[in-house]
Amino acid sequence: GAGVSQSPSNKVTEKGKDVELRCDPISGHTALYWYRQSLGQGLEFLIYFQGNSAPDKSGLPSDRFSAERTGGSVSTLTIQRTQQEDSAVYLCASSIRSSLYNSPLHFGNGTRLTVT
Amino acid sequence: AQTVTQSQPEMSVQEAETVTLSCTYDTSESDYYLFWYKQPPSRQMILVIRQEAYKQQNATENRFSVNFQKAAKSFSLKISDSQLGDAAMYFCAYRNGANSKLTFGKGITLSVRP
Numbered sequence: 001g002a003g004v005s006q007s008p009s010n011k012v013t014e015k016g017k018d019v020e021l022r023c024d025p026i027s028g029h030t031a032l033y034w035y036r037q038s039l040g041q042g043l044e045f046l047i048y049f050q051g052n053s054a055p056d057k058s059g060l061p062s063d064r065f066s067a068e069r070t071g072g073s074v075s076t077l078t079i080q081r082t083q084q085e086d087s088a089v090y091l092c093a094s095s096i097r098s099s100l101y102n103s104p105l106h107f108g109n110g111t112r113l114t115v116t
Numbered sequence: 117a118q119t120v121t122q123s124q125p126e127m128s129v130q131e132a133e134t135v136t137l138s139c140t141y142d143t144s145e146s147d148y149y150l151f152w153y154k155q156p157p158s159r160q161m162i163l164v165i166r167q168e169a170y171k172q173q174n175a176t177e178n179r180f181s182v183n184f185q186k187a188a189k190s191f192s193l194k195i196s197d198s199q200l201g202d203a204a205m206y207f208c209a210y211r212n213g214a215n216s217k218l219t220f221g222k223g224i225t226l227s228v229r230p
Contacts, residue, residue: 107161
């Protein structure tokens with residue numbers, strides 16, 4: 001079946017603009033996660049959804065970052081007034097449900113964001 | 117807070133040889149899960165192997181196996197009969213029973229010499 005789909009795959013934006021990154025999880029996966037991967041760094045947790053609610057948004061770096069999920073499916077990560085330090089690969093992942101702690105996360109190919 | 121440490125930024129192995137990637141973690145929890153993910157240049161993270169902390173037996177998946185030392189909080193990945201396609205970044209990750217998110221190490225870049 002289809003995997004996790006992210007769009008766009010690459011995004012170049014000017015400093016100060018807003019951007020929206022989209023994630024389509026695997027059908028039936030109720031848990032959805034956003035991570036950020038900066039050059040040479042590991043994956044930094046941003047937020048996770050169970051259904052449409054976000055029990056853990058502790059990783060969002062500032063109030064310029066927000067995310068929503070509708071219909072228990074598609075999620076959008078929005079970055080307002082982008083800064084150069086926001087440049088990174090943003091990865092989305094989904095899993096069957098978060099209460100299955102050994103259920104693996106399935107990742108998309110990420111969106112590479114470049115802020116000029 | 118839980119932390120995952122991968123102290124080796126890079127490693128290299130000869131094709132067909134065996135290589136071990138190190139990972140240590142810090143937690144006060146007794147119930148948790150450990151994972152190794154592979155990230156090729158395509159950027160997609162691929163699950164390699166997983167281990168439940170309550171299981172004493174080390175997990176194996178074909179050429180991949182782990183050495184899980186719970187007391188030492190160590191979780192190393194052994195790749196046997198290395199292949200060119202194994203070249204990638206490898207991330208160690210931790211998840212406990214009370215928190216859904218995965219916590220990742222900084223990763224290690226593995227190169228395979230033909």
